Amino acid sequence: MINIPRGTQDILPAETKKWQFIESRLEYLMTLYNYQEIRTPIFESTDLFARGVGDSTDVVQKEMYNFKDKGDRDLTLRPEGTAAVARSYIEQKMHGDPNQPVKLYYIGPMFRYERKQKGRYRQFTQFGVEAIGSEDPSVDAEILAMVMHIYESFGLKNLKLVINSIGDIDSRQAYNEALVEHFEPVIGDFCSDCQTRLHSNPMRILDCKVDRDKPAIQTAPRITDYLNEESLAYYNRVKSLLNELDIRYEEDPNLVRGLDYYTHTAFELMIDDPSYDGAITTLCGGGRYNGLLQLLDGPNQTGIGFALSIERLLMALEQEGIELVDTEPLDLFIVTMGDQADHFAVKLLNQLRKSNISADKDYLKRKIKAQMKQADRLSAKYTIVLGDQELENNTVDIKNMESGNTETIELNNIVEFFKNKE
Known part of the structure; x- marks a missing residue:
């Protein structure tokens, strides 16, 4: 792996x-x-x-x-x-x-x-x-x-x-000279990086994570005195x-x-x-x-x-326990039964998404109960169960997943149903 x-x-x-x-x-x-x-x-x-x-x-x-x-x-x-x-x-x-x-x-x-x-x-x-x-x-x-x-x-x-x-630049030059004079007598007690920087960039010694607790750091000249x-x-x-x-x-x-x-x-x-x-x-x-x-x-x-x-x-x-965003709920999850319903759902999903309605369906040919669990996991606001009978009657029961209430609507009115909810 x-x-x-x-x-x-x-x-x-x-x-x-x-x-x-x-x-x-x-x-x-x-x-x-x-x-x-x-x-x-x-x-x-x-x-x-x-x-x-x-x-x-x-x-x-x-x-x-x-x-x-x-x-x-x-x-x-x-x-x-x-x-x-x-x-x-x-x-x-x-x-x-x-x-x-x-x-x-x-x-x-x-x-x-x-x-x-x-x-x-x-x-x-x-x-x-x-x-x-x-x-x-x-x-x-x-x-x-x-x-x-x-x-x-x-x-x-x-x-x-x-x-x-x-x-x-002038203030830094004066301060660097003061730092060199301060650290030079004790630089042997500092890490190799600090020893290298003593003459090239002595201000970096003050920022050293290895030697920051050394007394010479605490007593070093202050830049504000050299401004x-x-x-x-x-x-x-x-x-x-x-x-x-x-x-x-x-x-x-x-x-x-x-x-x-x-x-x-x-x-x-x-x-x-x-x-x-x-x-x-x-x-x-x-x-x-x-x-x-x-x-x-x-x-x-x-x-x-x-x-x-x-x-x-x-x-x-x-x-600090600050939550940024909740999971964005899905507008609709389509539960399908049979190949014909599954084929229709593909076209319906495309229509919904082009109308700015978030929607999804099952792709693993699972049973209805497993598909409904998937809708719950996705926090879908609504679900429909689509089978041969629904296609023949051109109607579907749309379920509000929060309240449990259902409403019968025509299949070709699903987009209008969601637009009226906005």
């Missing part, structure tokens, strides 16, 4: 209804904020992620699915969405669009070779948003308001928004706007996010519930990226965005 690849999952029909509901809700919310969908390839040039995500990140160093095609080109299954959107923004010359910023969203599968655990898969579905073309704190506030709106619209309550500023005047003013404006919007947040000076292209605002949304039964409490994360497009040989444009995992959203909803 061939088994499913490790770190992936089959989403069966009972669950796909939940996925469809979530996707539909997200698409509706995006219309409220005037964001348009973009669809990029599932695989891209490996260099896109090496440059856009950063050589020193775990994503690039350890987690990407890389392969060569028949033309000996280095390709990668996309591990995240922002770099691909930025590539498309540059290649399709979206900076020339008169409507700026360009507001985009995407949804689709991403791939990372990670250790399998609850809520984390090697193929996962990510929904993301990018607003490119404006360096305005009000766009940051809009994105953060959107994040809260999304999760609250599903009924989630135990949420904590955590924010920080990573500052501009220059411009960066501090930007950060204060974002916080002021959040206060005006009555969006509660907490500040965490050690929040640096895992990708290299972030500047200024960085944030995460977390489950704030000690009883949460999940190894991963972060639901969503993102931030502003000033310089990403230039790294990819694009224009000097800035953007901000976030990404969320549909799998983690479903876990949070399950944890």
